[in-house]
Amino acid sequence: MAAVLRAIWGYCFLVLIVRTAGRRPGKQITPFEFVFIFFAGGVTLTSMVGNDPSLINAVTIIITIAVTHFLIAWIRHRWPAIGLIIDGTPLVLLQKGEWQVETMRRMRIKDDDVMAMARDNGLERLDQIEYAILERNGEISIIQKSENS
Amino acid sequence: MPSIETKPVEDTISKVNDELAVGSDLQFQHKWWRFTHALWIFFGCVIVADLLGCFGRGPLANATAQTNDRTIQVKYERIERYAAPSILRIDFGPTAIHEGKIQFWVGESVIKALGAQRFIPQPEKSVVGQDGISYTFPCPDSPRR
Structure with missing residues (x-):
């Protein structure tokens, strides 16, 4: 027992x-x-x-x-x-060119963590990212800016 | 053929900027951050308490008891850990030695609750009595432990 x-x-x-x-x-x-x-x-x-x-x-x-x-x-x-x-809940780390500073600090995530995931998605620069989201499983989803934005 | 229940897709996931369905719950997340902050403080307290010996095996857990004439001095742990062995150290003064031997009796209440896994030094003789065990240790000259 x-x-x-x-x-x-x-x-x-x-x-x-x-x-x-x-x-x-x-x-x-x-x-x-x-x-x-x-x-x-x-x-x-x-x-x-x-x-x-x-x-x-x-x-x-x-x-x-x-x-x-x-x-x-x-x-x-x-x-x-x-x-x-x-x-947990998904958390937005970056939206429309703005870092979500409090979320980044509290989740101990730095901009290079986001950039590493952006490179993984074939992006070259941070300004190509529309949204970066910290998912519940710990992965960062990257939504790329559309061509005409 | 058995059918599987279906339902139409509804737009139930909350959106960021009214365009990206993320389902983020910041209200909950702020509560969670407050909870984890308190939890880290608690974890810190647990570590400090352990270093001090509040859970045994530390300065606060060490205790000593002795007879008035210091014939027997017992060093023991004030706080024991469940299902973990511990050391009970007994020092005998010169007055405890009779004819080169020390006879030491342990009551059943101690043996039953704590057990007796190992003696250092080994007793010369151990006799199981009605309500305890009597151990005899050889002690040629000086006081022994």
């Missing part, structure tokens, strides 16, 4: 930590963000397994995590307000 409770706690706690630690552009995940993700995952795993490294304990924990994941996905779908807490 302890393993099941530890697995639920570990999963929910990791969701909270990853959600709190911030949304950085997914395609640009840096080595130091990799360190955070793997380190946090590894440490959580140790406490979940406890002093019982048996096969049945591992199977129980994996099933518990799968069920918890399913339940959270269902809750998110059923109640959009909770979905907002779990996933």
Whole structure:
């Protein structure tokens, strides 16, 4: 029973930590963000397994995590307000030549993060961007200015 | 052939500048930023509390108890961690030694609650009694721990 409770706690706690630690552009995940993700995952795993490294304990924990994941996905779908807490909301970083300074600062995103994604979309300069949006999955969507604007 | 339920597309996603459907909820986001700000302060407090030993294994958790004549001094952790081993250090004064031996009895209430995984040094003899365990340690000369 302890393993099941530890697995639920570990999963929910990791969701909270990853959600709190911030949304950085997914395609640009840096080595130091990799360190955070793997380190946090590894440490959580140790406490979940406890002093019982048996096969049945591992199977129980994996099933518990799968069920918890399913339940959270269902809750998110059923109640959009909770979905907002779990996933967050898309945020505009740049619109019509104006940086959204507060959003950029609070989300710890710099102009070169946006430019990196713009280059990925085949753009050469920031002034070619009409909108840059930080999506819920951490990616930055770039909407290019139309030719006649 | 079974049919799948369908419904017409509605323009439900909120727009930026009345042209780009983003679905951004800035009101929620400001609340979330306030929440995470409080959470970071809480995380900072947890780290400081841990460094101080509020969760065990630190200066605030270390405690000592001794008899009036200092025959026995016990160093223990005031705060224990669930399902994690800890060290209980017992120092015996010269008056605890009788015929080159120290006899030490641990009551069942301690053994049952905490267990006794490992003794350093190993006892020469351990005898299970009705309500506890009696350990005998050899002690040739000086006071031992």
